[in-house]
Amino acid sequence: MNLVGDENLLELQGVDKTYGSDGRTFLAVKNVSLRIRPGEFVGLLGPSGCGKSTLLRIITGLSPASSGGVLYRGRPLVGINPHATIVFQTFALYPWLTVEENVEIALKARGLPPSERRARALRLIDLVGLDGFESAYPRELSGGMRQKVGFARAMAVEPELLCLDEPFSALDLLSADALRGELLELWLGKSIPTQAILLVTHNIEEALLLADRLIIMDKDPGRVVAEMAVGLRYPRHRKDTAFLATLDKVYAIVAGRTERETAPAGTASGQPGRKTRLPVARINALAGLMEKVREEGGRVDLHRLAGELHLELDDLLPVVEGAELLGFAQVDAGDIVLTALGQAFADASITARKEIIAGRILRHPTIRWIYETLQQDDDRHVAASFFLERLQAEFGDDAPQQLENAISWGRYAELFTFDDDTDELFMEA
């Protein structure tokens, strides 16, 4: 086991990050405080869009925090963090350089002479198991091998803090598993001088397989909602009871954070108060989920469900969120539970389903506002730009997506629809 030192390697103190300017701003990360100590393998876990990649860019100095403190070894970080490197999700290799040149370029940037560069690069290529591929170009390699080059390049500069930005998510399952094992071997065997690893991922299992400590985030705005130590011993196995119990605990934290409401809350457009976003309408997925849960007797463990449907949590959660918003289901201690309405929906015919959805989504302020605006219009046609403008004041850059979501819900429920030629929303008279 790695010894955890007292001194913080990295510390974030109340970090905010906003994008945009002049009143139209988007708060990507809100009031995040966290610390990484030497010897730790930290997993930063959360759904897409929760700002975990943004945090990673703040930690490496690629992008400055809007407010709050970023300390490295107790000193404020200015510019690119010279002690940290990143392994990128898409590998970020230069396709016109060979494997060796890709590793060497990182050393060349630090001013090392050619002979030393070459020796170090070859040693690392060997370490990640790519001997014989030194002169290959990235396009000749499989995804897993490309990511090994990414690791070799990152380790070549001997960083104290190694940041991994979803490094396994572009790989197939087998390669990802193999590479995770090899990374652990290097880390636990101390064959690399790295002091700490920060892994950004949306995959709960992956985080639990690797990390000593989890920092769990949620979105809207991106913030830290929980931290937990992972007390599991290496090597960890997916089927161990202790592993499964921890997994359930994390699922409960993650899924328990989604909105739990029977009636959609939030205020109508133009009114003051809290706004709720419309989830992407995935009616088919929603119907599939309801039918599946009904088959299982109205209550299913979310983790098991994701496994059976071969879905990442990231794909499943928005659908669950949609079900909650419509009042079809609730999340309770890591399980999804069907409501009476959800039961009725699962049993209903297509036309009946449309009616149920129409009744429910009209309770959402954005949909109701669009519906009422159209009803009050003389010929029941209103330009999309009108709605967009109002939504922009509330949702900023997300407004076009919100309008698109509203239109697809409205279309499905046959409340209103959209004419692409005239750019108008309208309803049948």
Add this chain to the structure above:
Amino acid sequence: MRFRFSPPLLRRPGFTAGDAVIVLALAGLLAAGLRLGWRAPAVLHGPEISLSPSALPLYALLSTARMTAAYVLSLAFTLVYGYAAARSRTARRVLIPLLDILQSVPILSFLPVVLLGLSAILPQKPAAELAAVLLIFTSQAWNMAYSFYQSITTLPNELREAAAVFRLDRWLRFKTLELPFATLGLIWNSMMSWAGGWFFLMAAEIFRVGERDFRLRGLGAYLQEAANQGDMRAVVYGVAALVATIVVLDQILWRPLLSWADKFRLDGVAGEEPPRCWFGDLVSRSWLVERAGAHLAAPLGERVDRFLHERLGGAPAAPPGDRSEARPSRAVFLAGAATALLVLYGGYRAFGLLATLPFSSWKPLLIGLAATLLRVAAALAIALAWTVPAGVAIGMNRRLASLAQPIVQVVASIPATALFPVIVLALLSAPGGLNLAAIVLMLMGTQWYLLFNVIAGASAIPQDLRFTTDLLRLPFLDRWRVLILPAIFPYVVTGAITAAGGAWNASIVAERTEFAGRSRTTVGVGALIAGATAQGDYALLLAATLVLIVTVVLINRTFWRAMYRLAEERYRME
């Protein structure tokens, strides 16, 4: 056929105040050139053009040298201008709109002013040579610079972040990231520019108005002299030499470059056949080249990298994105103010010169403009009428494509201006004479852009859409209406924008010609420009050039922009 050319103009809002400033600056520049031109000698003697076939190698060499000089100039300009526009937000605000206007200006209209201005300050030979090189440069540089700028600004974010995290200094980032990423686009655009350059080179080599003979020894002048003397054998020799030069350069320069640059593709997938080329293979297998690479180039490169690293290495590049632009410094502000003053002064001088033009001269000017516009429209219509059916036939039929492609490529590579003297010779006795010849010249300059784009569009129609149309048994007309025309529309628009630009350019050399010692003219703005040059009527020359520029820019900003938008929004295949 891989024909990658998308005109980057028209992506911006319509006519803006910035455009007016740029046009004003151009007017000032023209006025300054003309002021110099007052002192241009009234009589200039051109060189003797030999029609002996043994003169052809030298002429080919001279023409190629002019092209090379202009291309090197364009490349240097591209790297500096494109890089500056991409790196600095302040610079971008000026440079990109400027590029946009310069791209749509009919470059040949500058030729008389540039020639007159230069021949006033330089001896005749260097003046004509320099004017030719400048002219070719102005035809080559803009799209290359734009392509380079666009590449740098569209670099994938993670590659850029990797460069920052691994602390590549500015030189290393340029060498290992930005330049390689931009190379493919730059080579494609260089090939386009090179091909286009021939058109202007030929025009520059044969330019002669009144007593002023600006001709240059080269393939263009050879062809003109041959047509002048009615020597058909020499015409054939000249065309053969021109085609041979173009084909040889394509084979030993551009094809190898293209196949070498294949490694800079970003979406690289193993197994996909890279473009092969015999000359490139020959060179890369050569022992000498290999040794030179290992023992000369590599250590030298290392030295350069070290040297620059020591200079720049201390300050790693600023993080990408999120770059909070510093306020423009005082120096930039002063430079801007000085430029603004110069522009104002230049514009004032230009208007002063224009004011001397009698009011009665404006009427023929507008009539000429209308006549040229009609000719351009006619040439475009004729080109559309044959290229759309032919291009669709070639694009949708692989066997026909493999047959037609090499022929079309060679024929299209002959610059229209090279054949112009021959066409005049053939058509002069026909009814309509020069008027007809002018349209033919415009047509020859423009139809290939259209044809290539239609072929590209037709071959890009997804197979399943074609199958669906077959299965539905759509009648012939519906097939065109539902599938083919919408599918090729964006390509046709792209081709037509370029084609129209070429046609406007052609008008300058096509509407007035000196043939067998006699000048013939037809009504048109091009004829007015050439005539004003011959007579030394500088006010008229400035007025005609400006009117032409403004008209073309306006048409681009209104008509073509609307077409482009329609193509983007409605008829894009996703």
